[in-house]
Amino acid sequence: MLAPPKKEKPERRMSKVRIYARNLAANWIGYGVNLVLILVLSWFAFRLLGDVRYGVWSLVISLTGYLGMVDAGLRPALYRHFNWYLGRKQPMKVNEVLCTGLAFFAGSTLVLVAAGAVLGSAFGDIFPKTPAEYLSAVQIALVIVAANVGLSMISAVFGSLLETNERFDLANALQVSVAGLRVGGSILVLKLGYGLVGLAAAGAASTLLACVGGYLLASRAFPPLRIRRAFVKRATLAELIRFGIPCFFSGIGIRIMLYTGGLIIAWLIGLKWVGYYSLATMLLEYSKTLVRKGTTVFTPEIQQSLARGDLAGLRHFLPLVIRVAMVFGVLIVVGIMAFGRDFLTLFYGTAVGEAGGPVVVILGFAYLMALAADPCTSTLIGAGRVKLVAAIVMLEAAINVGLTILLLTVGGMGLEGVALGTMIPRVLLSGLVFPAVAARHLQMRPHVLARQTAAYWVPGAALFALACLALLQLPASLTWGWFAAKVCLATAAYLLIGWFLIFPRDVRRRMSDKVRPRGGLHQEDTAPLATARTGEYGGSGETGDGTGI
Numbered sequence: 001m002l003a004p005p006k007k008e009k010p011e012r013r014m015s016k017v018r019i020y021a022r023n024l025a026a027n028w029i030g031y032g033v034n035l036v037l038i039l040v041l042s043w044f045a046f047r048l049l050g051d052v053r054y055g056v057w058s059l060v061i062s063l064t065g066y067l068g069m070v071d072a073g074l075r076p077a078l079y080r081h082f083n084w085y086l087g088r089k090q091p092m093k094v095n096e097v098l099c100t101g102l103a104f105f106a107g108s109t110l111v112l113v114a115a116g117a118v119l120g121s122a123f124g125d126i127f128p129k130t131p132a133e134y135l136s137a138v139q140i141a142l143v144i145v146a147a148n149v150g151l152s153m154i155s156a157v158f159g160s161l162l163e164t165n166e167r168f169d170l171a172n173a174l175q176v177s178v179a180g181l182r183v184g185g186s187i188l189v190l191k192l193g194y195g196l197v198g199l200a201a202a203g204a205a206s207t208l209l210a211c212v213g214g215y216l217l218a219s220r221a222f223p224p225l226r227i228r229r230a231f232v233k234r235a236t237l238a239e240l241i242r243f244g245i246p247c248f249f250s251g252i253g254i255r256i257m258l259y260t261g262g263l264i265i266a267w268l269i270g271l272k273w274v275g276y277y278s279l280a281t282m283l284l285e286y287s288k289t290l291v292r293k294g295t296t297v298f299t300p301e302i303q304q305s306l307a308r309g310d311l312a313g314l315r316h317f318l319p320l321v322i323r324v325a326m327v328f329g330v331l332i333v334v335g336i337m338a339f340g341r342d343f344l345t346l347f348y349g350t351a352v353g354e355a356g357g358p359v360v361v362i363l364g365f366a367y368l369m370a371l372a373a374d375p376c377t378s379t380l381i382g383a384g385r386v387k388l389v390a391a392i393v394m395l396e397a398a399i400n401v402g403l404t405i406l407l408l409t410v411g412g413m414g415l416e417g418v419a420l421g422t423m424i425p426r427v428l429l430s431g432l433v434f435p436a437v438a439a440r441h442l443q444m445r446p447h448v449l450a451r452q453t454a455a456y457w458v459p460g461a462a463l464f465a466l467a468c469l470a471l472l473q474l475p476a477s478l479t480w481g482w483f484a485a486k487v488c489l490a491t492a493a494y495l496l497i498g499w500f501l502i503f504p505r506d507v508r509r510r511m512s513d514k515v516r517p518r519g520g521l522h523q524e525d526t527a528p529l530a531t532a533r534t535g536e537y538g539g540s541g542e543t544g545d546g547t548g549i
Contacts, residue, residue, distance in 0.1 A: 020297055023168035027293035030172025035286050037176075037183045039347070042279065045199065046348055048190045055271035056134055057141075057196055058278040059127065062262040064145045066255050067115055070108045071153055073244030073251060074101055078157060080303060080381060081240065082164040087304030091224040094161075099231035100240065101157050109150025116146025127266055137196045144200035151207040158214025164300050167221040174213045182206035246386035253393035257400050257426070261418045264401075268408050269415075273355065277415050279348055280356030283340055284367045287332045291371050295325045302375070303382030314379065315442045319452035321375045322435075326457035329371040331494050334461055335487065337364035338468035342483050355415055362419035368461065369431025372453065376438035377430075383441055392433055399425040460497050467493040 046054050078101045085093040120139030124130055130138070162171040182202055189198025219225045261281075262274045298321050305314055336343075340360035345353025380389050404421030407413045413420070435453075436446040468490050476482040 019166055023166060023297035024294055026169035026172045027297060028290070030168075030176050031290050031293045033176045034179045035290065037179045038286065041183045041186055042282065043347060044187050044190060046275070046279070049195065051272040051275060051351075052131065053134065053195070055266075055273070055275035056130060056138065057199065058262060058274045059130075059266055059271065060138060060141055060145060060196070060200075062259040062274075062278075063119060063123075064116065064142065064149055065259040067112050067146055067149050068153075069248065069251055069255065070111055070115075070150075071105070071244075071248075071251070072241060073247030073249075074104055074240050075153065075156055075160070076247040076251075076381060076386075077240045077244035079160045079164065080243065082160055083300050083303035083382065084307045086164055086300075087307035091222075094222070095224065095226050095228075096231045096233050096236045097240065098157060098161060098225070099227055099229075100233055100236040102154060102227065103232045104237065104240075105150065105153040105157065108153060109147060112146040112150045113143060116143040119146075127271075129266065129271055134196070141196040141200040144197070144204050148200070148204040148207050151204060151211055155207055155210040155214050158211070158218040161218045161225070162214070162221050163296065165221045166297070166300060167217070168297055170217045170221055174210060174217055178206045178210045178213065181209065243384070243386060246390040247381075249390040250386070250393045253390070253395075253397035256397035257422060260397075260401055261404065261422060264404055264408065265415070265418060268405075273415060276352050276355040277359060277418065279352055280340070280344060280359040280415075281363060283336050283343070283360060284333065284363050287336055288329075288367050288371060291325055291329045291332060292374060294328055295321055295375055298375070299378050302378055306379070306382040311442050315444050318375060318379060318438070318442065319449060322372055322453040323456055325371050325375060326368075326453070326460075327498055329368060330457055330461045330464055331491070331498065333364050333367050333371070334464050334468065335490060335494075337361050338465065338472060338490070339483065339487060340364075342478060345478060346480060346483060358416050359419045362416060362423050366423040366426040366431070369427045372457065373431050373434040376435045379438045380434065380441065385437070385441065388437060389434070392429055396425045396429040399429075463497050464490075464494050467497070 045057065049057060078097060081097045082094060085091075085097065117139075119126075120142035123138050123142065124132070124135050159171050159174075162168070182205075185202035185205065186199055189202055192198065194201075215227075262278060265274045265277055298317075302314065302318075302321075305317075337360055341353050341357025344356045344360075377389065380386075400422055403424060404418050407417030407421055411417055435449055439446045439449040471486045471490055474486070476486075
């Protein structure tokens with residue numbers, strides 16, 4: 001039986017609240033700025049490259065996305081082992097994990113460059129619909145983008161170390177700075193006429209700067225950091241690979257679901273439709289990442305609590321993390337489902353809006369379920385249940401590909417068929433299985449977890465969808481002014497819906513108490529988050545690069 005958790009001093013609890021608040025603010029502000037920069041870049045790239053060339057660029061990104069599999073699952077393994085050894089207070093083991101990972105990724109980058117050259121030479125044969133005048137640029141761009149994939153792995157090592165030391169503020173400051181340089185450089189090279197090659201070069205240069213900046217900031221966040229050849233250990237690499245191999249297969253499944261849709265569209269429909277589909281899915285991908293930026297601040301605590309064996313605390317804390325995720329997930333994803341077509345039309349043009357609008361609506365259901373399941377996936381990764389996670393993800397990917405091809409060829413559906421092929425398996429597998437397995441690992445019944453989470457956010461999502469549909473019925477011209485007005489009205493309506501249906505009563509009471517005049521923070525004010533280490537609420541819960549799922 002686990003020993004009862006020790007009580008912490010109120011000062012420690014308050015400091016933990018401040019850390020969470022700082023990290024939440026840093027994540028959302030940083031990602032918000034980054035998202036604006038990305039949208040600006042996509043707008044310029046789409047207009048300066050044109051439909052077909054932008055479709056080719058999207059195809060290059062989709063193809064090189066598979067090259068990330070060369071990491072053999074080490075990125076999520078590094079993140080988990082950083083948390084594991086930090087939770088056990090073993091800084092030298094952290095250095096061994098860091099240096100071993102860096103050595104592996106440095107070698108992987110050389111392999112990636114060679115792979116990019118091979119793909120470039122065969123691109124025209126793989127995608128015969130590509131115009132011949134673009135092939136030489138694609139060949140060069142593929143080599144550069146492949147090198148960029150390797151550099152991003154190295155940068156991610158330092159980013160993971162920053163996050164596991166709960167310095168999300170430093171990580172986001174670096175990301176925003178690098179994103180600004182990338183966007184500025186990309187727009188410059190596009191205007192100068194360097195096209196696909198210029199875009200690839202601007203991305204690689206900015207990632208190289210991220211590697212240097214990541215090292216400097218990680219040294220500040222983790223003073224014991226030492227990069228020494230002596231810390232590169234075969235035993236450590238073997239340990240990472242044992243954990244990473246199931247993550248590797250999970251990564252294959254994730255990449256299949258992320259990138260195969262674009263490849264199938266290129267083969268069966270046409271190149272310009274790849275761009276339309278990618279612009280539509282981009283809205284949901286970035287919205288999912290925005291929500292994850294909130295729950296990611298709890299991931300180190302979830303995994304470090306698992307390292308300490310604090311299951312009792314996690315049973316209380318995991319539902320809270322899921323509800324926090326869905327407070328924002330419902331607002332953003334349902335909002336995009338409702339107003340996504342109008343945004344795509346206003347920002348990219350009528351063709352993108354008509355093609356991408358239905359895609360956003362269909363995929364929105366999948367993204368809602370994925371966001372609710374993300375903290376559960378982080379729990380399973382931290383608990384070492386990576387083989388089970390890999391099996392479920394691979395099964396989902398296989399169903400995704402088979403169903404997508406079936407809906408396109410037999411069903412005669414277009415982009416909607418690709419979206420349905422992704423949505424159905426994600427809802428049935430990731431959305432339902434991961435929470436059930438995580439609940440059982442924490443020794444709680446799945447229906448109890450569902451009652452503490454889905455019973456709050458599902459009714460809230462339904463009511464918010466009805467409110468958005470009512471606003472869409474208002475007679476108004478399609479202008480940015482009316483679009484902004486509808487979004488503001490929908491957000492105002494959601495504040496009331498979210499307050500009563502997503503926040504449980506005890507959290508509403510504590511939040512109401514906070515706005516009352518007091519002499520200072522009281523212990524009960526900090527209970528939902530500050531007691532993360534005391535066992536009352538337990539730990540915390542990205543997949544993405546954070547956990548690899």
